[in-house]
Amino acid sequence: MTTKHFAPVIFILVFSFASGCSRFPGKPSEADKWIAPSEVLNFDQLYGENCAGCHGSAGRFGAGRSMNDPFFLHLIDLDNLRRVIREGVPSTSMPAFAQKFGGQLTDSQVDFLADQIKSQWGNPEGFNPVPQPAYREQDAVGDSQRGAVAYNSYCSECHGAAGRGGEKAGSIVDPDFLKLVSDQSLRTTVIVGRRYIGKTDCRATTNGQPISAQEVSDLVAWLVSQRPPALGSESALSSSQSAITP
Numbered sequence: 215m216t217t218k219h220f221a222p223v224i225f226i227l228v229f230s231f232a233s234g235c236s237r238f239p240g241k242p243s244e245a246d247k248w249i250a251p252s253e254v255l256n257f258d259q260l261y262g263e264n265c266a267g268c269h270g271s272a273g274r275f276g277a278g279r280s281m282n283d284p285f286f287l288h289l290i291d292l293d294n295l296r297r298v299i300r301e302g303v304p305s306t307s308m309p310a311f312a313q314k315f316g317g318q319l320t321d322s323q324v325d326f327l328a329d330q331i332k333s334q335w336g337n338p339e340g341f342n343p344v345p346q347p348a349y350r351e352q353d354a355v356g357d358s359q360r361g362a363v364a365y366n367s368y369c370s371e372c373h374g375a376a377g378r379g380g381e382k383a384g385s386i387v388d389p390d391f392l393k394l395v396s397d398q399s400l401r402t403t404v405i406v407g408r409r410y411i412g413k414t415d416c417r418a419t420t421n422g423q424p425i426s427a428q429e430v431s432d433l434v435a436w437l438v439s440q441r442p443p444a445l446g447s448e449s450a451l452s453s454s455q456s457a458i459t460p
Contacts, residue, residue: 296325299327351431392438
């Protein structure tokens, strides 16, 4: 065979060998290739590794609030959901997940998680005509005395006198519970309820009447008033009193 005819044969053999490399036994597929943790944009993986431990494997039945709750996702807007994931909730068990706040996720991953939670588990069209209190307390300042009246009207049938527990539900003034939850978490629970454990939301209470926006704020004020003071504030108060006591 002449050099003139030999070159095309070499080219064909080399091309065939190169194109067959992808079929070598043991070579990982595209789906099996390693991805840097900061580049993962797979909802099941991100949610499973960062959220499922507290909020449940399918967004429900966890120790934390159910994410797979259309009414909750109608209440909280996307910016607030992103903020909570990014910054966490101080003085609670909800940590910050964004890298700039000490977490492991990039801003893109935080935005992706929030977007997917909203799109996969929300139902915005189903709640458009439903009036509801705002996610955050704004102009309506709660009053604990009015909140005690509202509690007797809407909550005592299940949670018992003064919130200490009844036949249908446990105590909501337990000091350990109130130390673990933020004011916002209390407000969210009053509005949204806990649908997967039978706690009704503000639209359908045990007495058949919806809870108004002002009553929501009042109930939260009453619940907050039952929370024992933090040890730090007790110590600070004691120090300040001793400093001015003759």
